[in-house]
Amino acid sequence: MKEIVVISGKGGTGKTSVMGSFSYLGKSDLVIADCDVDAADLHMLLGPDYQRSEDYYSGELAILDQDKCINCGACLSVCQFDGIQSENGTFRIEAMNCEGCGYCQRVCPTNAIQMETQKVGEWYTSSSKVGSTMVHAKLGVGAENSGRLVAQVKNEARRHAKKEGKEIILIDGSPGIGCAVNSALSGADYVVFVTEPSVSGIHDLKRVTELVKGFSIRSGCIINKCDLNSQMLDELITFMADAGIEHIASIPYDETFTAAMLEGKTLVEYDKGPASQVLIKSWEKIKQFAETEGCLK
Amino acid sequence: MKIAIASGKGGTGKTTLATSLSSHLSETQDVVLVDLDVEEPNSRLFIRGDQTHSQSICKQVPEWTGDCSLCGQCQEICNFNAVIKVGTQIMLFPELCHSCRACSELCPESALPLKPRKIGMLNQIQAGNLIFVESRLEIGEQQAVPLISQTKDYIDNHFDESYIIIYDSPPGTSCPVIEASKDADFVILVTEPTPFGLYDLKLAVEVMRKMKKDFGVVVNRDGLGNNDVLDYCDMETIPVLARISNDRRIAELYAAGELIFSTIPEFKEQLLLLERSLELSTVVDPV
Numbered sequence: 001m002k003e004i005v006v007i008s009g010k011g012g013t014g015k016t017s018v019m020g021s022f023s024y025l026g027k028s029d030l031v032i033a034d035c036d037v038d039a040a041d042l043h044m045l046l047g048p049d050y051q052r053s054e055d056y057y058s059g060e061l062a063i064l065d066q067d068k069c070i071n072c073g074a075c076l077s078v079c080q081f082d083g084i085q086s087e088n089g090t091f092r093i094e095a096m097n098c099e100g101c102g103y104c105q106r107v108c109p110t111n112a113i114q115m116e117t118q119k120v121g122e123w124y125t126s127s128s129k130v131g132s133t134m135v136h137a138k139l140g141v142g143a144e145n146s147g148r149l150v151a152q153v154k155n156e157a158r159r160h161a162k163k164e165g166k167e168i169i170l171i172d173g174s175p176g177i178g179c180a181v182n183s184a185l186s187g188a189d190y191v192v193f194v195t196e197p198s199v200s201g202i203h204d205l206k207r208v209t210e211l212v213k214g215f216s217i218r219s220g221c222i223i224n225k226c227d228l229n230s231q232m233l234d235e236l237i238t239f240m241a242d243a244g245i246e247h248i249a250s251i252p253y254d255e256t257f258t259a260a261m262l263e264g265k266t267l268v269e270y271d272k273g274p275a276s277q278v279l280i281k282s283w284e285k286i287k288q289f290a291e292t293e294g295c296l297k
Numbered sequence: 298m299k300i301a302i303a304s305g306k307g308g309t310g311k312t313t314l315a316t317s318l319s320s321h322l323s324e325t326q327d328v329v330l331v332d333l334d335v336e337e338p339n340s341r342l343f344i345r346g347d348q349t350h351s352q353s354i355c356k357q358v359p360e361w362t363g364d365c366s367l368c369g370q371c372q373e374i375c376n377f378n379a380v381i382k383v384g385t386q387i388m389l390f391p392e393l394c395h396s397c398r399a400c401s402e403l404c405p406e407s408a409l410p411l412k413p414r415k416i417g418m419l420n421q422i423q424a425g426n427l428i429f430v431e432s433r434l435e436i437g438e439q440q441a442v443p444l445i446s447q448t449k450d451y452i453d454n455h456f457d458e459s460y461i462i463i464y465d466s467p468p469g470t471s472c473p474v475i476e477a478s479k480d481a482d483f484v485i486l487v488t489e490p491t492p493f494g495l496y497d498l499k500l501a502v503e504v505m506r507k508m509k510k511d512f513g514v515v516v517n518r519d520g521l522g523n524n525d526v527l528d529y530c531d532m533e534t535i536p537v538l539a540r541i542s543n544d545r546r547i548a549e550l551y552a553a554g555e556l557i558f559s560t561i562p563e564f565k566e567q568l569l570l571l572e573r574s575l576e577l578s579t580v581v582d583p584v
Contacts, residue, residue: 009337011468012308016493038469039305039500041493060376080397096475096508101397102376115376141504144472147439175307175468176336179439198552200312200339207337210436229552253548258522261492 001161002290003154005035005188005217007173007181008195009204014224015194017257018279019172020045020266025283028131030168033157035150035184037121037137042172045266048126048134056123056137056149060100060115062093068112075104075113096142120144123153125160133160147179154184168290175204177211185212190290191219193245197232198225202239209243220246220289222282225253246289249282251275299462300575301481305497307468309487310517310541313551315465316343317558321568322577323427327460331452332431333477334467335417335444341431342554346424354432355413356443358391359401365408371400380409392439417444419451428456441473449480461577470500475508483575484512485538490522495529502535515571518543538574539567 006022008015016036023032023046034042062083064075071091076084083098084091093113105113120143128134135157139146157169173184185191191212195201205221212219221240226233233250240247252274260270268276302315311334319330332340359371359380371380371387379393380400391414401409416438422429432448434441445467452462466477478484484505488498498514505512514530519540530537541547541564550557557564 010308010339011306038471039307039497041306041496044492044496078398078402096479099395099397100376101395101399102374103397103399103403106374106399106403139471141470141500141507142472142475144442146471176441177434177436178336178441178473182439196552199342199554200337200551203339203342204337207436214437225548228548232552253545255521258491262523264492 001158001167001169002189003169003171003187004190004192004286004290005171005173005184006192006194007184007208008175008193009177009208010195010201011175013194013196013201014257016041016045016172017261017267018194018222018224019170021268021276021279022170022283022286023128023132024130024266024268025280026132026168026170029166030132030170031157031161031164031166032128032132032134033153033169033171034134034136035153035180036172036174037139037149037153038146038174038180040136040138043136044264045261046134047129047264048124048136050124050126052125054123055119056121056152057117058120058148059118059144060102061095061118062098062100062102062104063114063116064091064093065112065114066090068110070110072109074107074109078103078107121149123149123156125156133164135160147183150180150183154187168287177207181208181211185215185217188215188217190286191217192248192286193219193221194224195221195236196225197223197229197236199232202232202236205236206239209245218289218292220248220286222248223250226250227252248285249278251278298577299464299481301464301466301478301484302487303466303474303478303484303501304468304487305470305501306488306494309489309494311468311487312339312343312465313547313557314485314487314515314517315463316340317556317564318568318571319463320427320556321558321565322461322572323425326577327426329428329430329452329456329460329462330465331448331462332465333445333448334465335432335434335441335448336467338431338433340429340465341420341422343556344422344424344427344429346422346427346429348420349423350421352419353415354417354419354444354447356394356396356416357398357411358394358396358414359389359409360412361387361389362408362410365404365406368405371404371409374399374403392437395440396443416440419448441467442476445473445476470504474504478510479508481510484510485515486512487515487517488526489518490516490524490526492522492525494522495526498526499529502533513538513574516540536574539571541567
């Protein structure tokens with residue numbers, strides 16, 4: 001079983017659109033995991049049926065029982081997060097600031113503080129319109145610990161791949177280099193970067209490449225909007241060669257991606273234009289690369 | 298006045314707007330632009346100036362002295378799995394630590410003293426009249442929030458209320474976004490008129506309402522996609538502060554790391570519109 005993760009560093013490079021097309025091309029040969037749980041968009045292209053839904057609990061929140069509170073302020077003195085607020089000598093929890101560390105509960109002399117586990121999202125197992133199983137999630141607003149939800153989504157995807165005898169798990173990762181991306185990369189066999197030839201695209205690719213190196217995962221890159229700036233394109237290609245990132249393909253700027261999105265379709269099902277042709281070839285290459293053993297130097 | 302520029306979806310034009318708006322405002326006022334997108338800080342690529350200050354940002358994490366009775370209370374205390382007792386060792390996972398200090402301060406044998414761990418760098422740059430501050434998360438560090446929080450502390454300690462402070466926030470709707478916008482007086486949500494843009498805008502609106510923030514929307518790449526974003530804002534009575542047209546010249550300038558506001562008149566017009574609706578303008582409109 002191979003895990004292929006699609007990430008971008010920078011947001012808005014077309015990662016989810018590309019991911020949607022690969023899901024369509026891979027059809028029922030794969031299991032799809034949408035690990036971009038904080039603003040997940042892939043479901044809009046793949047029409048999942050939300051067969052099974054599970055609540056996701058993570059982290060705790062301090063709850064203060066005013067009847068037991070003697071207003072001693074012990075909680076306030078230990079909290080590092082401005083999670084305890086005092087007004088006119090009485091105390092309350094500022095839920096937005098509480099990190100759920102539980103220090104206040106431990107020092108409260110009257111047991112007035114209880115820690116409660118919070119439901120911070122949901123995750124789903126679906127059958128997607130392309131025929132494959134899709135595991136995806138919705139993280140509640142302002143929730144933390146998205147890395148753990150990503151791990152949960154991936155584990156469920158692995159379970160299904162094993163059960164259904166599927167060779168590939170295709171994973172949509174999130175932007176950035178933080179906990180969600182770390183979690184998406186752990187255990188991956190191949191990384192597909194989707195980037196653009198802009199100063200930001202290159203800057204962010206460099207940072208995320210550094211992260212991927214730490215995981216020793218091989219990688220390739222799709223350059224989207226490749227005709228944006230030829231100088232940046234040269235710089236990007238040079239960087240990729242130096243970093244040992246395979247150049248999978250380049251796609252010129254194409255508003256057909258948006259036209260397809262408006263109809264809730266992936267590009268390759270929407271039309272057979274030049275960008276679709278590039279994506280079809282790219283998917284074949286990626287499947288080959290993923291099969292090749294070895295680590296990124 | 299603190300203004301946060303945020304978006305649910307990544308790549309909608311937060312940095313383009315933040316750098317242009319702050320450069321434009323700095324021509325007449327004292328402005329500090331702060332890049333709080335610490336995982337992928339991009340504003341600096343558009344700001345030309347001299348670095349005037351640089352410092353490491355650390356968080357406090359426990360370090361095991363190696364000398365204790367292995368009672369295991371620290372493991373039981375830690376809600377983040379950052380302290381684990383394995384055999385005759387206390388193992389620490391500093392990238393998971395939230396620096397709550399509980400394990401250290403409650404250890405009966407004082408075997409877990411706190412030590413600083415570098416999580417990022419803060420840099421300050423002077424670009425004409427614009428002051429720019431950014432923080433960059435160390436690769437491999439998983440938590441953006443402590444770095445964002447300390448960067449805001451730095452701003453509060455160095456710049457008083459006479460400055461207009463503009464935060465370039467991280468994308469998404471989870472904890473880093475909350476941290477970046479929670480003390481802002483106003484939040485600008487940048488979106489694009491596509492189904493992804495709309496879906497993620499709705500999530501961002503939910504966050505802002507939960508935080509009881511004043512906010513408005515800037516539609517970028519106006520003309521691409523459809524009218525659903527405008528219809529949604531209309532229905533929800535969310536002010537649309539500006540509409541930046543879908544213009545390839547903007548994308549090309551952005552790609553090259555150029556500031557857009559001085560080059561493209563239509564973009565400048567939208568900035569002036571935004572400036573007026575935020576009541577930041579020092580110029581009185583002729584009646």
